[in-house]
Amino acid sequence: MPATLNRKVYTTAQIRAAEQQAVTHLKVSLSQLMQRAAHACLQRLQAQQPAPARVVVLCGPGNNGGDGWVLARLAQQAGYQVQVFAVTPRSDLAQLAAQAWHDSGGISHPLAAFNPTHREQSDVVVDAVFGSGLNRSVTEQFADCIAVLNTQPRRCWVLSIDIPSGLNSDTGRPCPIAVRADWTVSFIALTLGLVTGQAAHYCGHIELAELGIASCLRSQQPVLEVIDASTVVHSLPARAKTAHKGDFGHVVVIGGGPGMSGAAILAGQAVLRCGAGKVSIACHPTSQLAIAAAQPEFMVHAVTDSVSLLLSKADVVVIGPGLGQSEWAQQLVIAVADWDGTVVWDADGLNLLAALALLKPANSEWVMTPHPGEAGRLLGTSTAAVEQDRWHALTQICQNFQAHALLKGAGTLVQSVTHPTGWVCRRGSPALATGGSGDVLSGVVAALLAQRLPIPDALVTAVWLHAVAGELASCDGERGTIASDLLLPLRQLSNPAQWSAEIRSVINIEDVCKKPLI
Numbered sequence: 001m002p003a004t005l006n007r008k009v010y011t012t013a014q015i016r017a018a019e020q021q022a023v024t025h026l027k028v029s030l031s032q033l034m035q036r037a038a039h040a041c042l043q044r045l046q047a048q049q050p051a052p053a054r055v056v057v058l059c060g061p062g063n064n065g066g067d068g069w070v071l072a073r074l075a076q077q078a079g080y081q082v083q084v085f086a087v088t089p090r091s092d093l094a095q096l097a098a099q100a101w102h103d104s105g106g107i108s109h110p111l112a113a114f115n116p117t118h119r120e121q122s123d124v125v126v127d128a129v130f131g132s133g134l135n136r137s138v139t140e141q142f143a144d145c146i147a148v149l150n151t152q153p154r155r156c157w158v159l160s161i162d163i164p165s166g167l168n169s170d171t172g173r174p175c176p177i178a179v180r181a182d183w184t185v186s187f188i189a190l191t192l193g194l195v196t197g198q199a200a201h202y203c204g205h206i207e208l209a210e211l212g213i214a215s216c217l218r219s220q221q222p223v224l225e226v227i228d229a230s231t232v233v234h235s236l237p238a239r240a241k242t243a244h245k246g247d248f249g250h251v252v253v254i255g256g257g258p259g260m261s262g263a264a265i266l267a268g269q270a271v272l273r274c275g276a277g278k279v280s281i282a283c284h285p286t287s288q289l290a291i292a293a294a295q296p297e298f299m300v301h302a303v304t305d306s307v308s309l310l311l312s313k314a315d316v317v318v319i320g321p322g323l324g325q326s327e328w329a330q331q332l333v334i335a336v337a338d339w340d341g342t343v344v345w346d347a348d349g350l351n352l353l354a355a356l357a358l359l360k361p362a363n364s365e366w367v368m369t370p371h372p373g374e375a376g377r378l379l380g381t382s383t384a385a386v387e388q389d390r391w392h393a394l395t396q397i398c399q400n401f402q403a404h405a406l407l408k409g410a411g412t413l414v415q416s417v418t419h420p421t422g423w424v425c426r427r428g429s430p431a432l433a434t435g436g437s438g439d440v441l442s443g444v445v446a447a448l449l450a451q452r453l454p455i456p457d458a459l460v461t462a463v464w465l466h467a468v469a470g471e472l473a474s475c476d477g478e479r480g481t482i483a484s485d486l487l488l489p490l491r492q493l494s495n496p497a498q499w500s501a502e503i504r505s506v507i508n509i510e511d512v513c514k515k516p517l518i
Helices: 012-025 030-048 063-077 094-102 116-120 140-150 229-234 261-273 285-294 308-313 327-337 347-356 370-377 383-388 390-401 438-449 455-473 483-493 503-509
Strands: 008-010 056-059 081-086 109-110 124-128 157-161 183-187 205-209 222-227 250-254 278-283 301-302 315-321 341-346 365-368 403-406 413-415 422-424
Touching: 008 012, 012 030, 012 109, 030 063, 030 094, 030 157, 030 183, 030 205, 030 503, 056 063, 063 081, 063 124, 063 157, 063 222, 081 438, 094 109, 116 140, 229 455, 250 261, 250 308, 250 438, 261 278, 261 285, 261 438, 278 285, 278 308, 285 301, 308 327, 315 327, 315 438, 327 347, 341 347, 341 438, 347 370, 365 383, 365 390, 365 455, 370 383, 370 390, 383 390, 390 403, 390 413, 390 422, 403 455, 422 455, 438 455, 438 483, 455 483, 455 503
Parallel strands: 056 081, 056 124, 081 109, 124 157, 157 183, 183 205, 222 422, 250 278, 250 315, 278 301, 315 341, 341 365, 365 403
Antiparallel strands: 008 222, 403 413, 413 422
């Protein structure tokens, strides 16, 4: 699954190395890069708010502040009404940029003087306080400034240069506060902190300006690739006219403990709507009637302790939706953990896997679909620790269990033990924050695996389908969307050869290979 450079994600260290390589090999100075960065921000400013709009620029002590000083001068020359609030510049480039601003007749005020009145009387506030590389807590002076900028309601439009100030550029974690931007202009290539952690809450729309030196990254291995619609188009071609159900696999869903039949039903329905040939549900005897009544296409089996016969007929097993953690559930987990097949672990399947310390058989393939809480239990740590560095947590799960895995949440991450680069999904909706949504996702993953997609392709495609289904399902409102609302859009999205004009519009399919869907 190749990706253009603007869909690749790197570490901050890799971006820094690219800058130095540009200086050495392309003979581009850091001062020239600062000028190019400021010009890119000016173009965005002009597209959003034409002159003579009122612009406030907040400048920090380093080179990010230098970008702000240069932008202030360029904006003033372009006819904007510009005010600068700044701390004393410390880096050489920032000092030169500040001097050029003052030499052009500009004045500046202390950053501490920025207050809600300045914010409300401006059309645009430019955040150039901290750039990428921040790995310490924001001190009180800067935290106060960020808090003033973030206070709601606000009428101004906020543009962050490089990354919202206070956001860690490798984890997407606020330190502990960060600017909430409407738009972020980032440079050279995307970093992890723009697409993971809390990035979606702070970055707004992300625009990438490569500054003419992106070629310096082409020799480096990206950490992540951004998932787009082209993955689905390539993974789910139109079916052969002679196809039959045996071509599309048999999925066995193991779950539906006492009082929890709904989770197994949702997972099984997602398997069906995403195209698997057959679905069996192995459930607790008390749930058999409810599950059978919910979907006539299910083959429903009440099991007590043994699922060996069903396992022998399965192409893929999903274990966990509504499973519970009873002795009955533990026996089923032990049996599945010993099976030499493809298993999708979810929900209480993951919790029991962690509690029982079970290991993967050499000939089996395990796919794990945890949310941060389940990921914490798999790693013996807390949910908060996982959220501090989501990508690190996911790679640890893959290594510890020799499994393929995804980590759910805003900016769902995917990692495969067979692929050097992971993936991130930037699509989705808060409507997915509802009970049963994860059960649906495990069913989507299993359906694609049953249709014989390679595991990395199945995971990446499933995450995108699930995320965009959430967008479509919430068109009438995010609040009140429920997991079963995802089933119809999942069916539509799983058939890219039949996408309607409306769906293509939501997906923005014409731009898939032209620009990042971020």
